[in-house]
Amino acid sequence: xxxxxxxxxxxxxxxxxxxxxxxxxxxxxxxxxxxxxxxxxxxxxxxxxxxxxxxxxxxxxxxxxxxxxxxxxxxxxxxxxxxxxxxxxxxxxxxxxxxxxxxxxxxxxxxxxxxxxxxxxxxxxxxxxxxxxxxxxxxxxxxxxxxxxxxxxxxxxxxxxxxxxxxxxxxxxxxxxxxxxxxxxxxxxxxxxxxxxxxxxxxxxxxxxxxxxxxxxxxxxxxxxxxxxxxxxxxxxxxxxxxxxxxxxxxxxxxxxxx
Ligand code: CIR
Numbered sequence: 001x002x003x004x005x006x007x008x009x010x011x012x013x014x015x016x017x018x019x020x021x022x023x024x025x026x027x028x029x030x031x032x033x034x035x036x037x038x039x040x041x042x043x044x045x046x047x048x049x050x051x052x053x054x055x056x057x058x059x060x061x062x063x064x065x066x067x068x069x070x071x072x073x074x075x076x077x078x079x080x081x082x083x084x085x086x087x088x089x090x091x092x093x094x095x096x097x098x099x100x101x102x103x104x105x106x107x108x109x110x111x112x113x114x115x116x117x118x119x120x121x122x123x124x125x126x127x128x129x130x131x132x133x134x135x136x137x138x139x140x141x142x143x144x145x146x147x148x149x150x151x152x153x154x155x156x157x158x159x160x161x162x163x164x165x166x167x168x169x170x171x172x173x174x175x176x177x178x179x180x181x182x183x184x185x186x187x188x189x190x191x192x193x194x195x196x197x198x199x200x201x202x203x204x205x206x207x208x209x210x211x212x213x214x215x216x217x218x219x220x221x222x223x224x225x226x227x228x229x230x231x232x233x234x235x236x237x238x239x240x241x242x243x244x245x246x247x248x249x250x251x252x253x254x255x256x257x258x259x
Contacts, residue, residue: 001046001048001253001254002045002046002047002048002206002207002251002252002253002254003047003048003049003050003099003251003252003253003254004039004042004047004048004049004050004249004250004251005050005052005064005092005095005096005249005250005252006035006038006039006042006049006050006051006052006062006064006248006249007051007052007053007054007055007061007062007064007091007092008032008035008051008052008053008054008062009028009031009032009035009054009062009238010054010055010056010057010058010059010060010061010062011028011054011056012056012057012059013026013028013031013059013060013062013238013241014026014028014059015059016059016060016241016242017059017060017082017084017085017242018241018242019129019159019242020157020158020159020242021240021242024240025240026237026238026240026241027237030237031062031237031238031241034233034234034235034236034237034238035062035238035248037233037234038211038233038235038245038248038249039051041211041231041233042206042211042249044231045206045207045209045211045231046206046207047206047249047251048254050095052064052091052092052095055088055091058084058085058087058088059084060082060084060085060088060241061085061088061091062238062243062247062248063114063241063243063247063248064088064092064247064248064249064250065113065114065246065247065248065249065250066078066080066085066088066112066113066114066130066160066247067080067085067088067089067092067093067113068089068092068093068096068113068250069111069113069116069118069139070096070099070100070250070251070252071100071118071143071146071148072253072255073100073101073146074100074101074102074103074142074146075096075099075100075101075102075103075252076102076103076104076105076111076139076142077089077092077093077096077102077103077104077105078105078110078111078112078113078135079104079105079106079107079109079110079111079135080110080111080112080130081110081111081112081128081129081130081131081132082112082130085112092250096250096252099252099254099255100252100255103142105135105138105139106138108132108134109132109134109135109136109137109138110130110131110132110134110135111125111130111131111132111135111136111139112128112130112131112160113250114130114159114160114161114162114163114246114247115127115128115130115131115155115160115161115162116131116139116161116162117153117161117162117165117166117167118167119167119173119185119188121147121148121149122148122149122151123139123143123148123149123150123151124151124153124161124165124184124185125139125150125151125152125153125161126152126153126154126155126160126161126162126164126180127152127153127154127155128155128159128160128161130159130160131160131161133152136150136152151184153180153184154180154181154184155179155180156179156180157178157179158176158179158198159242161180162201162202162244162246162247163176163179163199163201163202163242163244164176164179164180164201165179165180165185165201166201166202166203166204166205166246167203167205168191168203168205168210168223168228169205169208169226169228170208171187171188171189172188172189172190172191172226172228173185173188173189173190173191174190174191174192174193174200174201174203174219174223175190175191175192175193175201176192176193176198176199176200176201177192178198179198179201191222191223191226191228192222193216193219193222194216194218194219194221194222196218197215197216197218197219199216199239199244200213200216200218200219201219202244202245202246202247203223203230203245203246204245204246204249204251206251209230209231210223210228210229210230210231211230211231211232211233211245212230212231212232212233212245213232213233213234213235213236213239213244213245214232214233214234214235215234215235215236215239220232233245
């Protein structure tokens, strides 16, 4: 059984952090409706959705991916790079505690889960304004006993590593080569986003099935040409907050009851 932890959209989503987008009005009702459809997609792919209540005082808290990184053996609670987002970890840690032993990123380390790309036992972590080398080093030490490799990856021009590259099939990455270099990922195959769709690299792979934003029609054609048929969702409202489809959930296998 897979569990997807999500959190309802904050009514103050309009006060979100923005790094690479201009601020446009965000329609809360529309964002909340689209988010609910996203949760339904997760259910249709076989996830049990644990939907946390909205945190009105934390505008970006719908983006639960940034507060933790979950592995089969443990979970790492991050220390988000934006100060406004640091308090988001408390409730995410509480939600994960029944399922995993928790480890924490400590000061001076910072990390957003959006910077962490997991490909089997290979973990790629973007170096960005949100994630620093101290955070990556702490993650590497936590994971070393479990056989994971952790590699830092330079990212330019976008918010997170997973804005630039995500996994879309067993050995295939969907990539925007303007934001991250292919040669950081040796041995992988690549599909490039359509040049008119720079934000199209963020796809959510769940046990071989893909959730993908409906907006990126041209890149979707490229996926389909490779035999990948995603389930599409309208994620346009939260895209104005610089969020994609990976950001809104933490996906974990339900292990034997813990502790
Ligand atoms: C932020 O700037 O932190 C939010 N407005 C967007 C976070 C998106 N998260 C993600 O891509 N993992």
